Amino acid sequence: MGRSPCCEKAHTNKGAWTKEEDDRLIAYIRARGEGCWRSLPKAAGLLRCGKSCRLRWINYLRPDLKRGNFTEDEDELIIKLHSLLGNKWSLIAARLPGRTDNEIKNYWNTHIRRKLLNRGVDPLTHKQLNESTGRHVASAICCNGVNYEGNKEDSNYDIKNPNEFINKDDDDEMKKIPDLNLDLRISPPTEPIMSSSMNKSKSKSKNNGNGYDFLGLESGFLDFRSLEMK
DNA sequence: AATTTGTTCAACCGCACACGA
DNA sequence: CTCGTGTGCGGTTGAACAAAT
Numbered sequence: 001m002g003r004s005p006c007c008e009k010a011h012t013n014k015g016a017w018t019k020e021e022d023d024r025l026i027a028y029i030r031a032r033g034e035g036c037w038r039s040l041p042k043a044a045g046l047l048r049c050g051k052s053c054r055l056r057w058i059n060y061l062r063p064d065l066k067r068g069n070f071t072e073d074e075d076e077l078i079i080k081l082h083s084l085l086g087n088k089w090s091l092i093a094a095r096l097p098g099r100t101d102n103e104i105k106n107y108w109n110t111h112i113r114r115k116l117l118n119r120g121v122d123p124l125t126h127k128q129l130n131e132s133t134g135r136h137v138a139s140a141i142c143c144n145g146v147n148y149e150g151n152k153e154d155s156n157y158d159i160k161n162p163n164e165f166i167n168k169d170d171d172d173e174m175k176k177i178p179d180l181n182l183d184l185r186i187s188p189p190t191e192p193i194m195s196s197s198m199n200k201s202k203s204k205s206k207n208n209g210n211g212y213d214f215l216g217l218e219s220g221f222l223d224f225r226s227l228e229m230k
Numbered sequence: 231a232a233t234t235t236g237t238t239c240a241a242c243c244g245c246a247c248a249c250g251a
Numbered sequence: 252c253t254c255g256t257g258t259g260c261g262g263t264t265g266a267a268c269a270a271a272t
Contacts, residue, residue, distance in 0.1 A: 038257060090260060106239050
C-alpha cells in the first residue's frame with residue numbers, strides 16, 4: 001500500500017538522537033565529507049536512515065550553525081524575504097548565515113507570524129489586515145488559533161476594527177525599517193552567480209571549501225542589497 | 231501540589247525534482 | 252524519452268517544557 005519507504009526502515013532508530021549517534025555522524029562527515037546520505041548510515045555505523053542523518057547534520061550538527069535567539073535584523077530580513085519568496089524556507093535560510101530552513105520555519109510559525117498579526121499584517125499576504133479580503137482576515141486570525149481579544153500582548157489590537165490598530169513599539173520599529181516596502185522584487189542576478197546558486201543541491205555539496213555560501217556573500221548573488229525596492 | 235493548557239522545536243513524512251543509465 | 256534512484260523541501264507531528272489554573 002502506498003509508496004515504498006525512502007530507505008530501509010527495519011532496524012533503524014527513530015526519534016531523538018543520542019550523543020553517541022551525534023559523535024559518530026560528526027566523525028564520519030569530518031573524515032569523509034557530506035553526501036551519499038543513503039549509504040552514509042551504514043558506513044558510519046549508524047542505525048538511522050540517510051534522510052535522518054542529513055537532517056540531523058544540517059539542522060543541528062553543522063559547525064557553522066549560529067545557535068541562539070534571532071536578532072531584530074534577522075527578524076526583519078526574514079519578514080522581508082518571506083514577502084518576496086513565500087514559504088521557500090530553504091531560499092530564505094540561504095540568505096541568513098548560520099540559520100537553517102527548519103529553524104526559520106519554526107521561528108516563523110512560533111514568533112514572526114504572531115508579530116505580524118500584532119502589527120495588523122496578514123502573514124500570508126504581508127498586507128495590512130484591513131486591506132486584505134474578509135476571508136484573509138478571518139483565516140489569519142482563526143486559522144492560527146490565536147485569540148486576540150484575550151491576549152495581553154495584543155491589547156492594542158481591536159479585532160473589530162483593525163484600522164484602529166496602533167502599537168507604539170511597533171510604530172517605532174517601523175521607523176527603524178522605513179524601507180520595508182512589501183511590494184518587492186528581486187533584480188535579475190548575473191549569469192555565473194545565478195547558475196552556481198540555483199544549481200542548489202549538487203553545487204551545495206560540492207562547494208565544500210569550508211561549507212556553504214550562506215547569504216551568497218561569497219558569490220554576491222544573495223547580497224541583501226540586491227533586493228530591489230519598487 | 232496536581233492537573234490542564236499552551237508553546238517550542240527536533241524530527242519525521244511524503245512529494246517533487248534532478249540526474250544518470 | 253523513460254525509468255530508477257538519491258536528495259532536498261515544505262508541511263506536520265509529538266515530546267518536552269513552561270505557564271496558568
